[in-house]
Amino acid sequence: MNMTKFVGIAALLLCICSDASLVRAAETLELNTDASKINFVGKKSDGKHEGGFKKFTSKAVADFEKPENGKLEIEIDTTSLWSDDEKLTNHLKNPDFFDVRKHAKASFKSTALVVGEDEGHAKIKGELTMLGKTAEIEVPCDVILNEKSIEVKATFVLDRTRWGMTYGEGKVSNDVDVTAHLVFNR
């Protein structure tokens, strides 16, 4: 989800070509936590539930000359988890799912940023650590560059079982739809 930020960096580079006034060589970006969201949708045989995390921080660096040098790190406070059902929120926090007492943080650290051929598109590769396990993921992103901010939007699917979250397999879908909308102030 946070990978999107990386994509944003890549997109910024592309934008530089079109609008020099918006671009500086390398830029440390500050996350606008109020405007940013990391949400997910879990599906089961008889429906689906929305959820997300209220608290997360991010460190991002955009390199407009060499976009591939951009970096993104995101740290999620898993105790801030929410969902559209209070009892589900309770269950999601327990060891069947996020085990927030034992693993209060989940993190993403980018390892590569690939700028797409289309302007405003990129892929962020990185390592997502959750429940004490680290797995590599790849996130496609859209990046919107403004004078005051950089917005990164990403929608992707995570297989929860890669991090050992196997509760309810067969009834609860392994694939979780993740949406990240990260807004960085410039």
Added chain:
Amino acid sequence: MDQNLLTWCVLAPASFAVLGSLCGWWIDRKLVSGAECQSDGQTLSLSSGMIACGWWAAICAGFYSSDSVALWPEEAWARALWPVLAAAIFVSPHFKPSGIPSDAVFSPNHSVRSDTPGLWVLVSLIAVATASLVMPTGEGWDDMIPLHQPWIAAVALATICNSFALHRMSQRGANRWLPLVMLAGLASSTLICASAYGALAQACFAAIVATAVIAIFSAGGKLLAPAALILPCSLFATTMIAAGRFYSYAEIAPGDYAIAMFAPAIIALVDRIFTNKSPALRISIAATTAIAIVGYIAYRFLLS
């Protein structure tokens, strides 16, 4: 039903409970014939131990369904397995009928007399030890540490009260249908656990299946000492309720937990009023009380 749940929370627990009950029944038959054992007391101890150990093996299967069986499990709640085993081996045999003439062995109203002060000291010690063992500690649990002492006290007190009340109830001629009362306590703990953490609920469900099997044997007059389950079952149910509390982030009134924890004692207390009535009436009243308690717990923890 999920194959893992079907295997480890239904079929395996039922099989272990049947095995324990058959062993208990076979030993009880020897008591009836009066042959091979040195005394009735020894035979009944063995019979009680077999039933309790079969029941323990059944909940072990439930723990196994969530990979929670270990010598020293990482999750504190799963450590309850060992003190429950100790209770099954060392204490359950003391909850036995004594001085029963052979021709009364399968009488539904035979009495159970074994409550020496030493037994209740032992019950208290094992209850406090178990409660202390299952309190979650470590990084991430710091905010819950102030709850440890009250919950250790609550688990210990509820275990002692439930055991004492059920024991007295069995002495009042309810021995044959005693496991049905235990089921009410387990149902309450299962509902609370189901609202929080699947692994806890799976262990509780295995206990329900095993207790239901033993209840069938007992109701059919095949078991002399179903009272063997009193301590292991009380200990397990209260421990799981405490674990359910620690894995809950919902605001639940302490009184609701208290009703669930003391459910068997409440049923026994109501039954005390009707001691001299017919078994059918007593069973009906106990069942009504149990349904009311379990229904209230279901409403408070799952539906409201």
